[in-house]
Amino acid sequence: MMTEMDILSEDLNNAGLRSTLPRLRILKILEESRVRHLSVEDLYDELRQENQAVSLATIYRVLSQFVDAGLVVRHQFEGNKAMYELNDDEHHDHMVCLKCGTVIEFMDQKIEVLQKQVADDHEFEMQDHSLTLFGICKFCQ
Ligand SMILES: [Zn+2]
Numbered sequence: 001m002m003t004e005m006d007i008l009s010e011d012l013n014n015a016g017l018r019s020t021l022p023r024l025r026i027l028k029i030l031e032e033s034r035v036r037h038l039s040v041e042d043l044y045d046e047l048r049q050e051n052q053a054v055s056l057a058t059i060y061r062v063l064s065q066f067v068d069a070g071l072v073v074r075h076q077f078e079g080n081k082a083m084y085e086l087n088d089d090e091h092h093d094h095m096v097c098l099k100c101g102t103v104i105e106f107m108d109q110k111i112e113v114l115q116k117q118v119a120d121d122h123e124f125e126m127q128d129h130s131l132t133l134f135g136i137c138k139f140c141q
């Protein structure tokens with residue numbers, strides 16, 4: 001029987017990372033959180049609530065290792081506050097509320113196709129794209 005921690009450490013090993021306690025704790029939160037996009041401060045608060053305090057410096061370090069290993073994607077949505085989400089290989093774009101910071105994910109095939117066409121028109125070989133809409137969400141209007 002594999003425990004939850006065994007599965008998490010296997011995820012780390014598959015990404016080429018040795019499993020350490022801070023890495024396991026941070027990965028666990030990213031995998032279990034209801035909110036998919038978390039800032040360093042969000043992770044810090046979560047860990048403190050679980051009485052598993054990890055320093056901000058350690059969280060920054062672990063997250064950048066996760067990004068390098070392809071486990072996590074880093075988004076720079078607004079200002080200088082970076083958000084992190086698990087890299088689950090499912091493409092999506094984002095809308096960000098400028099009042100409450102809520103991040104909405106969406107995928108629209110028409111936009112995807114149109115972007116490809118625009119790139120083709122410019123004889124541009126698109127490899128990836130990220131699209132973020134900024135505005136005010138329905139709760140803040
Ligand atoms: Zn809002």
Ligand SMILES: [Zn+2]
Pocket residue numbers: 036037085092094105
């Ligand atoms: Zn996302």
